[in-house]
Amino acid sequence: MAIRVKLDQVLLERGLSLTELSNEVGITLANLSILKTNKAKAIRFSTLNDICRVLQCQPGDILEYIEEE
Amino acid sequence: MAIRVKLDQVLLERGLSLTELSNEVGITLANLSILKTNKAKAIRFSTLNDICRVLQCQPGDILEYIEEE
DNA sequence: TAACAATTTATCGAAAAACAATAAAAATAT
DNA sequence: ATATTTTTATTGTTTTTCGATAAATTGTTA
Numbered sequence: 001m002a003i004r005v006k007l008d009q010v011l012l013e014r015g016l017s018l019t020e021l022s023n024e025v026g027i028t029l030a031n032l033s034i035l036k037t038n039k040a041k042a043i044r045f046s047t048l049n050d051i052c053r054v055l056q057c058q059p060g061d062i063l064e065y066i067e068e069e
Numbered sequence: 070m071a072i073r074v075k076l077d078q079v080l081l082e083r084g085l086s087l088t089e090l091s092n093e094v095g096i097t098l099a100n101l102s103i104l105k106t107n108k109a110k111a112i113r114f115s116t117l118n119d120i121c122r123v124l125q126c127q128p129g130d131i132l133e134y135i136e137e138e
Numbered sequence: 139t140a141a142c143a144a145t146t147t148a149t150c151g152a153a154a155a156a157c158a159a160t161a162a163a164a165a166t167a168t
Numbered sequence: 169a170t171a172t173t174t175t176t177a178t179t180g181t182t183t184t185t186c187g188a189t190a191a192a193t194t195g196t197t198a
Binding site: 009017018019028029033034036037042044 | 143144145147148154155156159
Binding site: 003010012023029040041042043044046048049053057058059060063064065067 | 072073099109110111112113114115117118122126127128129130132133134136
């Protein structure tokens with residue numbers, strides 16, 4: 001599949017760790033890690049919403065479509 | 070919640086109807102309509118991927134985070 | 139090196155939700 | 169009016185999130 005989760009970049013830019021994000025967002029570290037490492041197969045809008053709110057970013061900053069041949 | 074699905078706009082820009090998108094993407098019209106009218110609570114990356122491929126766009130073109138006070 | 143912190147991986151279970159299929163209602167266009 | 173498109177609704181199956189938890193891995197620092 002070709003949807004990539006670019007959480008790393010945004011976290012880096014914001015100077016936040018996964019642990020901190022986890023505390024602020026209220027999603028367990030384990031599940032955030034799954035997201036960040038592209039293991040998730042879907043995402044709830046509520047989760048996306050919480051992440052965007054805390055990181056002050058747009059879905060497009062986190063999700064990327066990569067064309068594959 | 071504050072994640073909005075902006076499928077309308079992209080469809081308009083591409084000159085595509087929901088019906089056409091449904092045929093090309095392979096998702097039923099009913100379920101695409103739920104997405105388009107902001108009734109969906111989540112989305113599978115496989116679905117997002119298919120939509121982006123057909124519409125030649127990025128997730129950010131379809132998903133928007135709207136801050137609420 | 140040893141100790142600690144952060145991240146990743148894994149497993150289990152429950153709750154939630156996607157999506158298909160289908161049909162009917164509503165809206166839009168011709 | 170008729171046809172087309174879109175929305176809404178229902179049911180059932182399958183998938184997946186997400187929490188909870190714990191272990192393994194990696195990175196950092198004293």
